[in-house]
Amino acid sequence: xxxxxxxxxxxxxxxxxxxxxxxxxxxxxxxxxxxxxxxxxxxxxxxxxxxxxxxxxxxxxxxxxxxxxxxxxxxxxxxxxxxxxxxxxxxxxxxxxxxxxxxxxxxxxxxxxxxxxxxxxxxxxxxxxxxxxxxxxxxxxxxxxxxxxxxxxxxxxxxxxxxxxxxxxxxxxxxxxxxxxxxxxxxxxxxxxxxxxxxxx
Numbered sequence: 001x002x003x004x005x006x007x008x009x010x011x012x013x014x015x016x017x018x019x020x021x022x023x024x025x026x027x028x029x030x031x032x033x034x035x036x037x038x039x040x041x042x043x044x045x046x047x048x049x050x051x052x053x054x055x056x057x058x059x060x061x062x063x064x065x066x067x068x069x070x071x072x073x074x075x076x077x078x079x080x081x082x083x084x085x086x087x088x089x090x091x092x093x094x095x096x097x098x099x100x101x102x103x104x105x106x107x108x109x110x111x112x113x114x115x116x117x118x119x120x121x122x123x124x125x126x127x128x129x130x131x132x133x134x135x136x137x138x139x140x141x142x143x144x145x146x147x148x149x150x151x152x153x154x155x156x157x158x159x160x161x162x163x164x165x166x167x168x169x170x171x172x173x174x175x176x177x178x179x180x181x182x183x184x185x186x187x188x189x190x191x192x193x194x195x196x197x198x199x200x201x
Contacts, residue, residue, distance in 0.1 A: 002051045003140040005043065007129065011110055012043070016125075020075075020108035021138025022100060024093045025053070025146040029171030030181070030197050031164070031190045032154050033078045034089065036096035037145035038104055038111070040073040041138050047071055050140045052133040053147040065148045068141050075103030076149055085193040094119030100142075114139045161187045 008019050024036040047067035049060065056064070068074060077099025079092035087095070098121050101111060110125045111118075114132035132139035151170055158166035164180045164187070171177070171189075173196055181190070181200050190197045 002055075003133070003135050003137045005041075005046065005137050007112060007127075007136050008041070008043070008138055016109045018106070018108040019110050019112065019138060020073075020101060020104060021112045021114075021132070021136055021140070021142040022097050023114040023133055023139050023142040023146050024096055025143070025150040026171070027089050027093055028173075029154075029191075030173050030177065030194050031081070031166065031171035031187065032150065032157060033080050034084060034093050034096050035146050035150040035153065036077045036079075036093065036100040037142040037149065038075040038077075038097070038100040038108070039068060039138055039141040039145055040104065040108055041141060042071060045071040046137055047141070050137050050144070052140055053143040055134075056144070058151070061144050061148050064141075064144050068145055072141060073104055074145055075100045075105075076145065077101075077103055081189055081191055084191050088193070089191075090117075094121065098122050100146075112136050112139055114143065157189055161189065 011019055020038045020040045022038045026034040077096045079096040084092040097119050113128045116128050116130050118126045118128050133143040154166045154170045163184050165176045169177050
């Protein structure tokens with residue numbers, strides 16, 4: 001059982017037509033920005049195979065990314081390492097979500113947020129859904145969008161800062177990444193407010 005369009009259909013029956021699913025990627029890594037995406041699916045052209053991005057291979061995510069970009073409205077928002085260190089990772093994730101919604105071509109009527117909280121600065125009608133990426137197709141599409149965009153950013157950063165394995169670990173605290181942090185030190189893209197980085201510094 002993967003995600004469905006049940007929540008969206010319920011809203012549409014009440015006349016709510018522009019429904020955006022929102023999710024983020026990159027709350028756990030020691031390095032790189034947090035990236036959020038907002039996706040408004042066309043009910044008549046929902047890409048086949050949408051699922052929580054964590055359940056899909058990189059190849060499948062990239063194939064679905066092309067379909068989402070071709071068939072849906074998409075907004076992407078980031079919060080920088082500096083913002084993460086300044087306001088904390090939860091608030092930075094919410095900031096990225098608000099930026100993703102603002103990046104849509106027009107405001108949605110309702111927003112479905114992955115998680116148990118609605119960002120405090122989101123002024124639109126919204127519903128938080130715990131494990132939303134495995135329940136709602138709109139949030140699943142957003143999870144794929146956010147994950148693929150963030151992975152691409154980390155791949156680019158890995159070319160500029162080799163040795164940390166970011167092209168493989170995307171900045172997550174793997175053994176190889178933590179060893180590189182001890183041996184090579186922190187880069188400008190490391191989150192200084194995260195304990196493993198803070199301890200090494």
